[in-house]
Amino acid sequence: MSQDNRRVLALAGGVGGAKLALGLSAVLPADALTVAVNTADDFEHLGLSISPDLDTVMYTLSGLANPETGWGRRDESWNAMAALEQLGGETWFRLGDKDLATHIERTRRLRAGETLSAVTRDLAQRLGIKCAVVPMTDSPVRTVVTADQGDLAFQDWFVRLRCEPAVRRIRFAGADKARANPALLDMVKLRGVVFCPSNPFVSVAPILAIPGVRMTLQQTRVPRVAVTPIVGGQAIKGPAAKMLAELGHDVSALGVARYYKGLIDGFVLDQADASLKAEIEGLGIKVHVADTMMHTDNDKRRLAAATLEFVDALARSLQHS
């Protein structure tokens, strides 16, 4: 039975999530993929509404992403930032000239009363993106990192303080009052749910924190697969490993699998961590071992295809269980 006409829901944060989303978009028909993106990193800066993860996903899917930084646009110029520096403005959060246009246009339209999902749909379409990219919610949700010195807004901790303060606790202000994007609550005719290799604590957890999302994922019979963001005890990018340690988890793919227990049927483990397979399976989670490193576009397609095969295999075994 072909599953190809049914939709895949991918949960994504920034760089890692965007890479797998690009792979999925390359191997799936345009109408068979919805990427639901974390917006708890969003913030207001320089009077602009900035959505870092949405932008990373959009730029990656449209081929505009800067492959070196993991954020912002390729072939970018920095003349506005240089001029802002001369004027004494805040330049710790680097906004390229082309990237600025995204923030200016989004901010203008949000202020005019449009929803973030409507603006995102239009921007994605303008950038030539065929699949659906949706913010996890149109409501404001903001990650707050509690460190020893007190609460820090996420970008303060992440960019300005370079993730240095040890993390004691993470919360998502506004999540309890947020309304999830409908794509996150509708499991009907879904081929599978893919937890992209994004930071579990600050990219995927905010999505799960929106009322209804966690329960919907817990209760669905649709196969749910997470792709590991941790390889050999290291995060591919970003502070996931540091957070695992500081929040008292095992700093490994096993720690991530435990964190997702009850929410996933399958876990894509990197070949470097194959020794963890039995322990993860001991959690009642099926494991598929693969090369999860996504250096090239071909790597992304290959991992996406392997993940979908795993999803479909899980669907068959779930039907038989």
Added chain:
Amino acid sequence: MSQDNRRVLALAGGVGGAKLALGLSAVLPADALTVAVNTADDFEHLGLSISPDLDTVMYTLSGLANPETGWGRRDESWNAMAALEQLGGETWFRLGDKDLATHIERTRRLRAGETLSAVTRDLAQRLGIKCAVVPMTDSPVRTVVTADQGDLAFQDWFVRLRCEPAVRRIRFAGADKARANPALLDMVKLRGVVFCPSNPFVSVAPILAIPGVRMTLQQTRVPRVAVTPIVGGQAIKGPAAKMLAELGHDVSALGVARYYKGLIDGFVLDQADASLKAEIEGLGIKVHVADTMMHTDNDKRRLAAATLEFVDALARSLQHS
């Protein structure tokens, strides 16, 4: 008696005003010049607070102005505009990448509750400007052009419609409730007032429309000199000649002198219009004939010096009258 320690107040709009302001700043000590700038062209665009005349004056005084366009910064790049176009944003008002920084920083600070004069003072200082640059007011004043098709916001008429609709009437919304910058009302210890060669109807008139300014200028014994913005029946730049015609004035330096009657003691007439000298003097206005074309920085200094000499000569004759 030396007048050099006393302040000159220059009234300026965009390009022409900025050029003479630069000349004045070159021949005067830093603390002896205040440039009061029209803000009725200001508008909100793309969510940004844009002050075209303040920027033209600041960029000109700091050597950053684009000499070819008369607006914006030199050595500018346009990557944000190109990206905005791709996103379907409004691009009829061209904002360069470096220029954007000015608008972003000003907007952020205005939203944070700072006054336009405080923001302008800091921006000017950051750009290395030594003399005082002040907005005519911190209150919102907006030029409205009445054309056959109805009322048009100034930048709509000026930039988007390229000054094409015939002008029936001009008003300055908000001017009646605006509070003038103190520099416009304080004639004490002033060496002179210079009406820069800016558009009389949309650059100088808004300044005069703020409560108290016209009367202060009418009543002062400080010499007041206008430098012609019209040479040979043509505006050096912009729609001044077209406006003179459409508003029923003589399309000449004489038309401008008549418009300023009662507000000025002296008029700097271009040598090409020397034949108008007697008629302007017939209005009770002294005339100084000069080369008013400001192609080079040396031209600007020369015209500024000639204007100041004329101011001082008028001061002597006013003392004797």
